[in-house]
Amino acid sequence: MMLLAGAPAASPAAGAVMARARGENFPVASRVLPRRARAHLLAVYGFARLVDEVGDAAGGDRLAQLDAIEADLDRAFAGRAAHPLLVRLQPTLRECSLPRGPFARLIEANRVDQRAARYETWEQLRAYCSLSADPVGEIVLRVFGVATPARVALSDSICTALQLAEHCQDVAEDLRAGRIYLPAQDMRRFGCREQDLAAPAPGARGAPAPALQKLLAFEVARARELMDAGRPLLAELHGRLRVAVAAFVAGGEAALDAIERAGYDVRHGPPRASRARRAVALAAELTGRHHAGR
Numbered sequence: 001m002m003l004l005a006g007a008p009a010a011s012p013a014a015g016a017v018m019a020r021a022r023g024e025n026f027p028v029a030s031r032v033l034p035r036r037a038r039a040h041l042l043a044v045y046g047f048a049r050l051v052d053e054v055g056d057a058a059g060g061d062r063l064a065q066l067d068a069i070e071a072d073l074d075r076a077f078a079g080r081a082a083h084p085l086l087v088r089l090q091p092t093l094r095e096c097s098l099p100r101g102p103f104a105r106l107i108e109a110n111r112v113d114q115r116a117a118r119y120e121t122w123e124q125l126r127a128y129c130s131l132s133a134d135p136v137g138e139i140v141l142r143v144f145g146v147a148t149p150a151r152v153a154l155s156d157s158i159c160t161a162l163q164l165a166e167h168c169q170d171v172a173e174d175l176r177a178g179r180i181y182l183p184a185q186d187m188r189r190f191g192c193r194e195q196d197l198a199a200p201a202p203g204a205r206g207a208p209a210p211a212l213q214k215l216l217a218f219e220v221a222r223a224r225e226l227m228d229a230g231r232p233l234l235a236e237l238h239g240r241l242r243v244a245v246a247a248f249v250a251g252g253e254a255a256l257d258a259i260e261r262a263g264y265d266v267r268h269g270p271p272r273a274s275r276a277r278r279a280v281a282l283a284a285e286l287t288g289r290h291h292a293g294r
Contacts, residue, residue: 033244040092040143046085047073048106048136055110056177062114070107073100096143102135117179122222125167125183126160133163144241157230158245162252164223168216168259169270172199182219190215199267208265216264220256227252234285243286250281257281 033041054065069083076086077093077100092098109132119125137155141147167174167181174181175197187193192211200206207213227249234246254273262271273281283289 033240037143040096041140043085043089043092044136044139044143047089047103050083050085051106051110055113063111066107066110066114070104073103073107092143096145098139098142102138102142105131105135113179118184119181120184122183122186125164125181128181129160129163130156133159140245146237146241151233151236154230154233154236157226158233158249158252159230161223161226161230162248164219164226165252165255165259168219168223169255169266169272171197171212171216171266172269175199182215186215186218190218197267199269207263208267212267213264216259216266220259220264223252223256231285243282246285247278247282250285251278253285254278254281 051066051069054062054069058065069086072081072083072086075081076090079090079094081087081090109128112128112131116128119128134156137159138147138152141151141155171180171182175194176199180187180194180197182192182197190211192209192215196209196212231249234242234249237245251273254277255271257277258271258273259266265271
């Protein structure tokens with residue numbers, strides 16, 4: 001297993017990191033894209049997932065390991081990276097003239113995870129999403145050479161919506177890791193207690209607490225509003241890139257639909273949309289019929 005210079009523990013293996021792509025709500029690198037573009041997006045995904053794996057599950061001193069990744073990121077910009085996933089990223093950095101900032105913010109998000117396990121307000125959680133989610137959308141736009149301040153702002157809204165959908169899906173898993181990504185103000189508003197988020201005992205039956213259902217219904221509606229706010233980005237894009245970004249949006253919408261269909265019971269694990277439902281959602285995005293049936 002590859003060691004990052006200065007890290008006290010082995011960093012995740014590249015193959016194990018990339019295997020996570022199959023479980024995402026959205027296609028990491030849509031097959032509608034040109035082969036080189038797909039390679040760039042997979043390289044970016046590999047970096048982002050590596051950082052998340054270290055921040056979420058690494059043994060030893062995670063902050064030191066994140067520092068080591070940042071040092072390797074600097075080496076990648078100089079063409080001298082050590083970790084295989086950073087080596088894979090080097091041609092993308094060079095060919096797409098990508099800036100360091102969005103990559104550094106992804107690392108910083110995982111530093112925040114080592115310090116903060118709760119968020120009092122939506123504004124605080126939104127600020128976290130600006131580090132953990134929004135940089136990915138900006139990088140995608142930059143890979144295709146279409147980034148403008150206005151488009152990045154629309155992308156930020158979509159990326160935060162996708163992150164919020166994931167937080168809603170992963171309530172029980174996050175709690176097991178000692179984290180709650182739902183704002184405490186919202187939990188109090190709906191009378192939702194921390195124990196209401198927990199996975200039930202094996203074999204236990206019963207509906208989730210009504211307070212949890214109301215809380216998640218509120219957060220799902222917030223995610224949909226964010227998605228709607230960012231959706232004009234699709235009209236700014238053309239060709240295969242538009243299809244690819246629409247697939248991201250569709251994946252998020254399908255995930256939110258899955259949470260609703262599950263009756264907002266996420267305690268047994270993340271509700272997932274089938275491939276068929278994601279395809280229907282993509283067709284709706286591309287034809288402008290995404291509100292049909294809601």
